[in-house]
Amino acid sequence: MIDFKRVHLIYHKDKVHALKDVSLSFSKGEISFLVGPTGCGKSSLLKMVYMDIMPSRGSVRVLGKDTYDYSERQIAHLRRKVGVVFQDFRLLPTKTVYENVAYPLHVIGASDYEIERRVPQVVKLVGLEDKLDSLPGSLAKGQEQRVSIARAIVNDPLILLADEPTGNLDPDTSMEIIKLLLEIQTTRGTTILVASHDMETVKRSRKRIVRIENGIVVSDQQPGFAHCADSLEDVRGE
Amino acid sequence: MGRNTIFFFQELWKNLTRNPLMTAAAASTTMVSLLTFGLSLAIITNINNIFVEITSQVEIRAFLKEKTDNYRIKQLQDEIMKLSHVRRVEYVSPSRALDKLQEDLNLSLDMPPEENPLPHTIVVRVGDPRHIDDVADRISGMDDVAELQYGAKILQGLLALSLAVKSVGYLLTLLMAIGAMFTIMNTIRLTVISRQAEIRTMKLVGATSWFIRWPFLLEGMALGVIGAVIAAGLASAGYYMMSTKAQSSLPFIIPIVDASSMSKLIVFTLLFAGVVMGLAGSFISLGRYLLEKED
Numbered sequence: 001m002i003d004f005k006r007v008h009l010i011y012h013k014d015k016v017h018a019l020k021d022v023s024l025s026f027s028k029g030e031i032s033f034l035v036g037p038t039g040c041g042k043s044s045l046l047k048m049v050y051m052d053i054m055p056s057r058g059s060v061r062v063l064g065k066d067t068y069d070y071s072e073r074q075i076a077h078l079r080r081k082v083g084v085v086f087q088d089f090r091l092l093p094t095k096t097v098y099e100n101v102a103y104p105l106h107v108i109g110a111s112d113y114e115i116e117r118r119v120p121q122v123v124k125l126v127g128l129e130d131k132l133d134s135l136p137g138s139l140a141k142g143q144e145q146r147v148s149i150a151r152a153i154v155n156d157p158l159i160l161l162a163d164e165p166t167g168n169l170d171p172d173t174s175m176e177i178i179k180l181l182l183e184i185q186t187t188r189g190t191t192i193l194v195a196s197h198d199m200e201t202v203k204r205s206r207k208r209i210v211r212i213e214n215g216i217v218v219s220d221q222q223p224g225f226a227h228c229a230d231s232l233e234d235v236r237g238e
Numbered sequence: 239m240g241r242n243t244i245f246f247f248q249e250l251w252k253n254l255t256r257n258p259l260m261t262a263a264a265a266s267t268t269m270v271s272l273l274t275f276g277l278s279l280a281i282i283t284n285i286n287n288i289f290v291e292i293t294s295q296v297e298i299r300a301f302l303k304e305k306t307d308n309y310r311i312k313q314l315q316d317e318i319m320k321l322s323h324v325r326r327v328e329y330v331s332p333s334r335a336l337d338k339l340q341e342d343l344n345l346s347l348d349m350p351p352e353e354n355p356l357p358h359t360i361v362v363r364v365g366d367p368r369h370i371d372d373v374a375d376r377i378s379g380m381d382d383v384a385e386l387q388y389g390a391k392i393l394q395g396l397l398a399l400s401l402a403v404k405s406v407g408y409l410l411t412l413l414m415a416i417g418a419m420f421t422i423m424n425t426i427r428l429t430v431i432s433r434q435a436e437i438r439t440m441k442l443v444g445a446t447s448w449f450i451r452w453p454f455l456l457e458g459m460a461l462g463v464i465g466a467v468i469a470a471g472l473a474s475a476g477y478y479m480m481s482t483k484a485q486s487s488l489p490f491i492i493p494i495v496d497a498s499s500m501s502k503l504i505v506f507t508l509l510f511a512g513v514v515m516g517l518a519g520s521f522i523s524l525g526r527y528l529l530e531k532e533d
Contacts, residue, residue, distance in 0.1 A: 050442065052442065072447075073446060076441070076444050076445065076446045076447075077444065078444075079441075079442060079443060079444035080443075080444035082444075084442060084443070086439075086442075090435075090438075090439040090442065091439075092436050092439060092440075093436070094252075094256055094436070103440070103443060103445075104443045104444060106242060106245050107440075107443060107444050107445045107446075107449055108444070109241040109242060111241075151443065
């Protein structure tokens with residue numbers, strides 16, 4: 001579903017070698033956590049999946065096609081199959097919760113009937129059914145995060161990318177968000193990639209954990225080996 | 239647009255009503271630019287009209303040989319009428335010319351017809367004064383035409399002046415239009431800049447450039463139309479007042495374009511300009527932001 005092959009990423013502007021020779025593969029329906037300190041390259045990996053940035057060397061294949069082979073229009077269409085929960089939420093500030101969640105459905109040209117059916121369902125799933133008419137500015141951080149998740153999953157994406165979905169949230173809310181992502185994975189079969197530095201929460205999920213440091217993959221632990229993550233204490237809270 | 243037409247119009251309505259002060263400021267700026275454009279259009283149209291009126295009154299007077307009989311005069315009238323660009327042909331007999339002369343000079347000459355020195359005259363009006371030389375050449379070549387009289391030099395001077403004034407006027411009007419477009423463009427650019435982050439998010443959730451562009455294009459068009467309607471109303475009302483006053487104080491001197499024709503011209507031109515400039519302004523302002531990528 002997603003393949004990184006010997007990927008290098010260099011930010012020429014800042015002269016930073018953000019990713020070095022990264023090779024990773026993520027299968028359909030799998031949930032994986034990318035962990036590591038801030039600035040280690042987790043977000044860059046996610047951005048390459050939704051083609052906000054392109055690799056400097058190597059190849060990234062998404063849904064069977066090299067990202068360099070996507071045209072501008074095809075990128076727009078691919079992004080409709082890739083839900084993204086942004087680190088800074090990126091909600092449309094002048095739109096209500098309902099309108100924010102409905103936006104990707106308008107983008108794919110869904111009918112009014114479909115939008116009226118889907119949006120309340122998804123908003124209910126993230127537990128914000130009483131906030132449909134609220135503007136993002138009036139919501140708490142955790143609620144904004146939930147709206148961001150609802151918007152990312154409203155059109156049943158094949159891939160869900162979450163960039164620090166628990167950042168700045170208290171442990172209980174963080175665990176709720178992770179549970180929500182796990183529920184989406186099990187009920188919908190969505191391939192999910194979560195970038196996080198919240199080791200406590202990640203360990204408790206007992207899922208695949210890819211550890212990145214200074215742009216290099218230092219470990220890739222398969223599901224069930226969560227106890228090994230104890231050795232990753234050093235990356236917590238960076 | 240397609241399936242999303244209703245959504246785009248809903249977005250337009252929300253964008254216009256979300257911040258009424260911003261919308262009012264943008265529409266007012268657009269209105270002032272279009273009003274300036276409308277007024278310069280009214281001025282140039284009137285200057286043009288004055289020249290057309292003056293030059294169209296220039297006529298050719300063909301004096302015929304003394305012995306020309308009535309049958310030949312009628313033949314000549316028909317021949318001249320058949321020439322291209324000739325609009326009107328009128329015969330003035332020597333006795334009528336004498337009556338007119340006496341009337342104009344307020345004289346009473348007791349003169350027998352055989353002593354009347356005035357010749358048979360055919361007065362010719364040309365539709366487009368630019369062709370008057372050509373028509374005069376053809377008439378002067380006809381038998382029994384003794385002499386031609388028309389203000390060739392004055393006319394040529396007038397036509398040259400008219401061309402110069404028109405060129406300058408059109409250039410100024412064009413500059414006004416370009417100025418209006420830049421104002422509209424910058425007004426819309428402010429809206430775009432304030433929503434730059436939003437535009438980026440729209441792209442990241444899979445919106446195509448056109449999906450993002452349409453509400454902005456409609457917004458630019460709406461601002462153009464609102465500005466144009468108010469500008470056209472003000473310009474038409476102002477023109478009506480000025481033309482009424484000018485006509486009552488200077489009834490025969492300046493041929494002013496009537497208020498109704500001018501209003502139609504102003505309304506249609508400003509609406510068209512408002513729509514085109516609003517669309518073009520939005521399109522150009524947005525282009526850069528749709529291509530931009532975040533580092």
